[in-house]
Amino acid sequence: MNKTATFELTLERTIRAPRDRVFEAFVTPELMKTWMCPRGMAIPEVRADPHPGGRYRVTMQARDGDRFTAGGIYQEVEPPELLVYTWQWQGEGMPNVETLITVRFTERDGTTHVRMTHSGFPDAGLRDSHNQGWNSSLNNLVEQFDARGTAANLALLGDPRSTYVRTARMGLAEKGIQYTLQPAMPQTPEILAIHPWGKMPAFRDGDLQLFETSAILRYVDEAFPGPSLVPGNIRDRARCEQWVSAINAYCYDAMVRRYLLQYVFPRGADGKPDRAVIDAALKDVAAQLAIFDAAYGDKNLLAGANVSLADLFLAPILAYVPTMPEGKDLMKAAPNVARAQAAMRERASFEASDPAR
Numbered sequence: 001m002n003k004t005a006t007f008e009l010t011l012e013r014t015i016r017a018p019r020d021r022v023f024e025a026f027v028t029p030e031l032m033k034t035w036m037c038p039r040g041m042a043i044p045e046v047r048a049d050p051h052p053g054g055r056y057r058v059t060m061q062a063r064d065g066d067r068f069t070a071g072g073i074y075q076e077v078e079p080p081e082l083l084v085y086t087w088q089w090q091g092e093g094m095p096n097v098e099t100l101i102t103v104r105f106t107e108r109d110g111t112t113h114v115r116m117t118h119s120g121f122p123d124a125g126l127r128d129s130h131n132q133g134w135n136s137s138l139n140n141l142v143e144q145f146d147a148r149g150t151a152a153n154l155a156l157l158g159d160p161r162s163t164y165v166r167t168a169r170m171g172l173a174e175k176g177i178q179y180t181l182q183p184a185m186p187q188t189p190e191i192l193a194i195h196p197w198g199k200m201p202a203f204r205d206g207d208l209q210l211f212e213t214s215a216i217l218r219y220v221d222e223a224f225p226g227p228s229l230v231p232g233n234i235r236d237r238a239r240c241e242q243w244v245s246a247i248n249a250y251c252y253d254a255m256v257r258r259y260l261l262q263y264v265f266p267r268g269a270d271g272k273p274d275r276a277v278i279d280a281a282l283k284d285v286a287a288q289l290a291i292f293d294a295a296y297g298d299k300n301l302l303a304g305a306n307v308s309l310a311d312l313f314l315a316p317i318l319a320y321v322p323t324m325p326e327g328k329d330l331m332k333a334a335p336n337v338a339r340a341q342a343a344m345r346e347r348a349s350f351e352a353s354d355p356a357r
């Protein structure tokens, strides 16, 4: 061990599973593969010989194909209570320091409490980067045993009536991810603690905080398994991005801010909707629906062969249009949009994110 090393980190988790099964997940290669890397990475190779003096090796792979390998020697293996092993990164450019991991497994009312100490870091920076990596990995571990574990880590803050909140909820549902919806209104301290502009949604995954729906769903998409929310093909991916950007820049303004919200929160004289604002918005809404009508043609999706962020951004906005006085006529004039929206309404993610539920 490096004698000058003094930094260490400790992480704890309570897992709803028997202690021997949690212990196994730390030392059995097929199980280690399912969680022992930060979110968004995969483990293509793992070897383990869990007895004192035995070696292990874990290779992690990032989405861009870059591989990182760590390995070490088991010092103490006492199933299902204690595991002590050295940890050292391999390969050029990796920190050349041998550190030590101690994991204690304690039974608590039918759950297992895991306490992991990783010691021997020569500086706080290296300790902190490992802290992030292990936090993410241990979250994976918790979810391997109990999908409800995700809901304890993931929180989406906002009002379910917001189209952006619904977009985020649809994305999470499409991925099959459990999360907690924390009701919160814009500009409140809960939202402002994450979103400097005070808008919703805001998002938390453990210690990670994010704002902006697109960023939230990009993270969720890369960090979790499940169907991809962006097309695999580069042209379709660019088209997806094009529609997300246009919906954010033009459609939300016309369809929601200047049209829907004008009826819901009237700002005209006598507290009535401002007709001039609505009429101007209506022209833009009709023009935008015609653009989408042409874009859909005989298809029901905006980009690629599967539902993508583009569809998830548009569907919650379109869901409000027919509820407006002129909405049904607007939709009648755009039959491809009406058909594509009907297909989106059939999706479980649409139902699961229904603000009325």
Ligand SMILES: N[C@@H](CCC(=O)N[C@@H](CS)C(=O)NCC(=O)O)C(=O)O
Pocket: 162, 163, 164, 165, 186, 187, 198, 199, 200, 201, 211, 212, 213, 214, 248
């Ligand atoms: N660009 C943001 C837009 C979020 C947004 O405008 N949210 C609306 C609700 S749909 C909001 O918070 N409005 C309240 C406000 O502007 O204060 C995103 O993509 O998340």
